[in-house]
Amino acid sequence: MKFLVWLLGLFSLAVALKLAAHNPGYVLLVYPPYRIEVSLTLFVLMMLALFVLGYFTVRLALSAVRLPAYVRQFRIERAHRKGRSAMMEALDAFFEGRFAVAEKAAVRAMELGESSGLNPVIAARAAHELREFERRDAYLASADNESAGVSTMRWMAQAKFNLDQHQPQAALQSLKELRESGVKGHVGALHLELRAQQQARNWDAILDVVDQLEKRSAMDSVAVAQIRQQAWLEKIRAHTLDAPALLAIWKSTPGEFKRRPKVVAAAARAFIHQGDCRNARQIITDRLNAAWDSDLVMLYGECLTGEAGSHIEQAEHWLKQHPDDAGLLLVLGKLCLHQGLWSKAQNYLDASNSIVPSSVAYTTLGHLSEKLHQPDEAFKYFQKAMALAQGK
Numbered sequence: 001m002k003f004l005v006w007l008l009g010l011f012s013l014a015v016a017l018k019l020a021a022h023n024p025g026y027v028l029l030v031y032p033p034y035r036i037e038v039s040l041t042l043f044v045l046m047m048l049a050l051f052v053l054g055y056f057t058v059r060l061a062l063s064a065v066r067l068p069a070y071v072r073q074f075r076i077e078r079a080h081r082k083g084r085s086a087m088m089e090a091l092d093a094f095f096e097g098r099f100a101v102a103e104k105a106a107v108r109a110m111e112l113g114e115s116s117g118l119n120p121v122i123a124a125r126a127a128h129e130l131r132e133f134e135r136r137d138a139y140l141a142s143a144d145n146e147s148a149g150v151s152t153m154r155w156m157a158q159a160k161f162n163l164d165q166h167q168p169q170a171a172l173q174s175l176k177e178l179r180e181s182g183v184k185g186h187v188g189a190l191h192l193e194l195r196a197q198q199q200a201r202n203w204d205a206i207l208d209v210v211d212q213l214e215k216r217s218a219m220d221s222v223a224v225a226q227i228r229q230q231a232w233l234e235k236i237r238a239h240t241l242d243a244p245a246l247l248a249i250w251k252s253t254p255g256e257f258k259r260r261p262k263v264v265a266a267a268a269r270a271f272i273h274q275g276d277c278r279n280a281r282q283i284i285t286d287r288l289n290a291a292w293d294s295d296l297v298m299l300y301g302e303c304l305t306g307e308a309g310s311h312i313e314q315a316e317h318w319l320k321q322h323p324d325d326a327g328l329l330l331v332l333g334k335l336c337l338h339q340g341l342w343s344k345a346q347n348y349l350d351a352s353n354s355i356v357p358s359s360v361a362y363t364t365l366g367h368l369s370e371k372l373h374q375p376d377e378a379f380k381y382f383q384k385a386m387a388l389a390q391g392k
Contacts, residue, residue, distance in 0.1 A: 076113075083114030090122045102126040103135075110142075117143050117150030121157055128161050136161065152183050159192045168199035187218045194227075203231040203238070232257050236266045243274050250283070258283075261293045268299045277303030285314065292318075294327050301331035304338040311335055326356035333361065337368055359388040 027043040029036040038046075090105035106123035109116075124139035140161075143154045155178035162171035175193050183189065190213050197205040210227050213219040232253055239246040250258075250267050257263045264287045271280035284300050287293065300315065312335045315328060322328055333349035336342075345368055352361045362385035369378035 079112045080114065083109045083112035086112060087114050087116060087119055087122075090119065090126075094122055094126055099126040099129040103130065103132075106139075117153065121150070121153045124157055124161075128157075128164070151181055152178065152186070155181070155183075156188060156192065159189070159196070163192065163195050163199065166199060168196040171196040172200070185212075185216070187213070187216055190216075190218065201234065203235045206231045228254075229257055229260060229263060232263055233266050236263070236270055239270065243276065246270050246274065247279070250279075259287065259290065261287065261296050265296055265299060268296075268302075272299070272302050281311065288318065292322060294325055297325065297331060298327045301334040304334070309339060312339065312341075324355060326352045326358070326361075329355070330358065330361050330364070334364055337364060337371070342368060342372060357384075357388060359385040362388065 027038050029038065086105045086109035090102045090109060093099070093102035093105055103123050103126035106119045106126065109119045110123070120139045120143040124136045124143075127133075127136035127139060140154060140157060143150055155174050159171040159174040159178075162168070162174060171192065175189055175196065178186070178189055190209055194206065194209045194213065197209060207228060210219070210224055210231075214221075214224050235249050236246065236253075239249055246267075253263065253267075264283055268280045268284050271277070271283070280303055281300065284296060288297060288300075297318070300311070312332065315332050315335060319325075319328055319332065329348045329352035333345045333352060336345035336348060346365070349361050349365050349368070352358070353365075362381045366378045366381035366385065369375070369381060
């Protein structure tokens with residue numbers, strides 16, 4: 001199609017030239033005392049040539065005038081391209097773990113005029129990984145806080161730096177300023193806050209943050225359950241010296257955690273530490289009646305009071321269901337020893353050692369032998385207990 005157009009154009013030009021060549025017209029130019037007579041065809045061609053020459057002269061002059069601005073713009077765009085390339089290099093290097101390269105590339109991007117607020121944050125994070133904290137703080141301070149996105153990155157980075165240096169209060173302050181800037185419900189910020197509250201051992205705050213993360217489906221259900229259990233364990237352990245507070249904590253503990261052996265054991269130890277054997281035995285009994293746990297039953301014999309008779313009955317009831325539980329036999333031996341039932345204590349302790357020998361059982365047998373005025377037997381039992389304790 002283009003070839004056909006060009007062909008028609010050439011034929012048209014040829015016809016126009018042929019007609020112009022036989023044109024009898026002329027142009028007379030008079031400038032006294034001069035007279036110039038020129039054929040009309042030549043005059044038209046000269047005017048066309050003059051117009052073309054003038055056009056290109058003007059274009060050349062304008063280009064010469066605009067050249068400095070063009071050169072400046074070219075240099076700016078070239079620097080911008082280099083800066084963007086340096087920023088991408090910094091990102092690649094940072095996520096590849098080449099932190100020294102990432103820092104240098106981010107600094108080069110800033111020097112080239114790359115205005116993205118990402119560069120100082122990348123440089124700060126890279127310097128942090130290199131433990132160059134002074135440079136890190138300088139980069140972070142240079143970040144433009146006017147942009148909402150850059151401000152968020154800055155506070156998030158600052159909180160992470162504080163956490164890595166085990167400064168939870170400073171991290172919480174950074175996250176507070178992030179919330180006050182209008183960023184609320186930020187999942188990444190919530191994860192950082194969870195770490196900060198864990199470092200600060202603020203267990204109530206941990207439970208609150210975990211609830212928020214769970215609502216946003218931002219945490220695995222198994223991890224949520226583990227963190228909640230740890231929080232309730234620590235809340236219980238933190239009140240071992242405050243009886244009313246411990247009782248209140250235990251009553252407020254969710255039912256799902258009251259059924260977990262680790263939580264029950266922690267609560268029982270806390271009550272035992274306060275001398276509250278009644279509550280300790282009650283929560284252990286409730287749990288063991290619901291589901292047996294060989295480790296938990298060992299705590300049943302930790303509180304030896306004058307009510308040991310009824311506790312022996314309870315333990316012997318369990319023994320009918322779990323006759324081969326070495327821990328339960330050991331507990332029965334300790335309870336019988338406390339009640340002065342020497343023969344039964346001997347039988348239970350020997351039965352426990354026949355299943356799983358333990359230094360505690362041999363030590364208890366040693367104390368029993370001392371009660372029976374058998375020093376030689378007691379010495380043998382204590383030796384066996386020491387050998388087991390030392391792993392011999």
